Amino acid sequence: MSDRFLLGHGTENDFVVLPDPDGDRWPEDRLDAALVRRLCERRSGLGGDGVLRVVRSVHVPDAPDVLGDRLADCEWFMDHRNADGSHAEMCGNGIRLFLHVLVTEGLLDRAACADGVLVGTRGGPRRVGASPDGTYWVDMGPARPFGRGEATVAGQAFAGQAVSMGNPHLVCATDADLDALDLTRPPGVDPALFPDGVNVEFVQVLARPAEGADAHVRLRVHERGVGETRSCGTGACATAYAALAAGADGPQQGTVVVDVPGGRLTVDVSPGTTVLHGPAVVVAAGELTAEWLDS
């Protein structure tokens, strides 16, 4: 058996994907945090913002805890790791790529995914589907605000809305020049509000929500466990929610177009849920060498 990998991305949020349907190739004691970090290294490894292990839920030891009585509804589990080896509850770009890989690897039929399939994640089950235009959608559940916070970048403070999409976000709308922000280091945040760390979005509003027209925003993001990335799907959802909630009398639901450095995502916000739409691409496939794995 080979140690096969795929490389793929969603709006340039890129991942090493490890097909492991029966859970015998990459159990947790083999795919440990150190190996995840090595895989994600851009010069000495394959390079990526994280790792996605494509595995059936029954082979994931913590799946019963995170999925509860929905375990039987989720044949597949997105076992996601950040580039630093940590687990995240949810990944909006990753889960679209996950479904795309299930399709391209012949593990699911694309036509059968039109109404979505439930995929297990550490944030619970999520319905993910294939759209007729070749993109994918994922129902992320409702955005949950949990207070106001502040991010500091090079001494400059940015007020923001804390939002959970399963994983934590701080969405900071600003008039500052986004391109001038130095995101090479993690923004300073209040650890009491974010005991498990946070993903921070800096957002410029390009068009406010209006009757008959989609809102439009642009963002840069610093991700927990990774650094600055070219896109964040959960971040786009948290941003869409915050952008709609920000208008005092504005609509609390609608469609928000979210431009990220790596492309464009679209988010439909409604009272009960948040649906993310975007592309997913497999770039390459290969095999890890024994020379690299054993070194």
Ligand SMILES: N[C@@H](CCC[C@H](N)C(=O)O)C(=O)O
């Ligand atoms: N890029 C992802 C989010 C990945 C997890 C995040 N870094 C965290 O630790 O919460 C996305 O597309 O949502």
